[in-house]
Every structure is written in C-alpha cells, then in structure tokens.
Amino acid sequence: MDRWSILSMGKNDRVERRERADAARNRQAILRAAEELLRRHPPEQVSVERVATAAGVGKGTVFHRFGSRTGLMLELMSERARELEQAVTDGPPPLGPGAEPVERLVAFLAEVAALGARNGNLMAAHEHAMVTRKAAAEQPREANPIYVFWHRHVSALIAEGRPDVDAGQIAHMLLGTLHMEPIASQLRAGEHERLAAGFAELVRGLFRGGVG
Known part of the structure; x- marks a missing residue:
C-alpha cells in the first residue's frame, strides 16, 4: 500500500x-x-x-x-427509564438488591411515581405515542420494553413475598394506576408523594396478608 x-x-x-x-x-x-x-x-x-x-x-x-415524533418520545422515555433500571439492577438497597421484597417494591413504586412527577408531560407524550403509533394494534402497551421490565420486576417481588397470589395480575393492577387520569393529572402537576404513600399502603397490606 x-x-x-x-x-x-x-x-x-x-x-x-x-x-x-x-x-x-x-x-x-x-x-x-x-x-x-x-x-x-x-x-x-x-x-x-x-x-x-x-x-x-x-x-x-x-x-x-x-x-418520527413518536420515536423521539419513546427514546426520551427509554433514556429516563434506563436510569431506574440500572438502580434496580445494580444500585444500593432498598431500590437495588439486598432488601426485603416488600421494601424493594415500596421503593420501586415510589421511584416510579417520582419519575412520573419529574417527567409528567413526557409520560403523557410517551403514552400518546404508544397509543397512536402505527403498530399499536400489533404491539400493545404491555409489549413496550419499559413496561415489560417494570412488570417483571414488580411480579417477581410480589411472588417472592406472596407466593400464594397471582403476582402477574396484581403487578398489572398496580402499574395500571399510572394510566388512570386522576393519577396521571397529579403526576403532570408534579405531585408524587401522595401516590407513593398510597402504593406503600397497598403493598404493605398485601404482604401482611401472606399465609402462615
């Protein structure tokens, strides 16, 4: 050469x-x-x-x-969600490994609520993008990688602490509240403490109801 x-x-x-x-x-x-x-x-x-x-x-x-605009909103939401995923996977307890499942779940849902409050309009835009994208019929919200990770994590913690219940269904119910308009409007207004407290009551009540 x-x-x-x-x-x-x-x-x-x-x-x-x-x-x-x-x-x-x-x-x-x-x-x-x-x-x-x-x-x-x-x-x-x-x-x-x-x-x-x-x-x-x-x-x-x-x-x-x-x-597209949809792709931009999805990528921005994914960027924020990756930070939470990293904390859940490798961060210190109670959000990361090392705490009891009830404490990890309370911490995770509180962080999800805080994420929603910090990015209220982003979550609304992300939700709108998920609903209106062309492939929505073939790929529902539950197929979104962010939701898949959140649901898998919540399900695993519930199953660990309450192996006698339908952990997957309860996880859907907990995460589904984020898309209810009264809750979504609170998050858009930056109010997350009340939602985090409500999540904590639900989770602690669920785990107190364990058998034996």
Whole structure:
C-alpha cells in the first residue's frame, strides 16, 4: 500500500470519528431540547419542528435519528427509564438488591411515581405515542420494553413475598394506576408523594396478608 493510500485511510478514519461524535452530540441536544420543551409546554405543542429549532439542528436530523415524533418520545422515555433500571439492577438497597421484597417494591413504586412527577408531560407524550403509533394494534402497551421490565420486576417481588397470589395480575393492577387520569393529572402537576404513600399502603397490606 502506497503512502497516499495510507494518508487517505487516516483521513477517512478521522472523518468517520468526527461524524460519529457529531451524531452523538446531535442526539443529546435533541433529547435535551425535547425534555426542556416538555417541561414548559403541553405534549401536543411539542412538535418535531419546535424540537429541532431548540436543539439547533435541522428537522431532517431529528427524523433521521429518531424516525418520527413518536420515536423521539419513546427514546426520551427509554433514556429516563434506563436510569431506574440500572438502580434496580445494580444500585444500593432498598431500590437495588439486598432488601426485603416488600421494601424493594415500596421503593420501586415510589421511584416510579417520582419519575412520573419529574417527567409528567413526557409520560403523557410517551403514552400518546404508544397509543397512536402505527403498530399499536400489533404491539400493545404491555409489549413496550419499559413496561415489560417494570412488570417483571414488580411480579417477581410480589411472588417472592406472596407466593400464594397471582403476582402477574396484581403487578398489572398496580402499574395500571399510572394510566388512570386522576393519577396521571397529579403526576403532570408534579405531585408524587401522595401516590407513593398510597402504593406503600397497598403493598404493605398485601404482604401482611401472606399465609402462615
């Protein structure tokens, strides 16, 4: 291989690295812009055009990276949910491993409530995206990876503490309250302590009712 070919390869590598870095910066800028807009405006007012302007990128860049407004909202919600998943998997107790199942479940549901309050409009936009996406008929809310993880975690904790009950069904019932409008409106208003306290009462009552 001659000298000019080697120089050309080196230049191409630098260009590719710069493009990857630019793409990563654009992704974070778009997510930050969408999150900030959702803090200040109702979800229906947060359009791709508005996000692109706030992020300082072209509308085509948003579509190229996320596919659609729905894809953007799903990715933003997934980003927030991954932080909770990491805490559940590897974090300290009671949210992470090492505590009794009742304490872990109380801590997890309290954190879910806090997540909803911090990102009330985002959760509303995420829910709307899940309902209105083209594949909704084939992939219901329960198939969403975020919900799958939350349901699996809640079910496992219930089954550990109350092996005599239908843990999967109760997990659906607990998580389903997040989509009830009275609860959702509280979360959009940033109110999560009351929901967390209610979850705690339900969970402790459930575990006190164990057999033997």
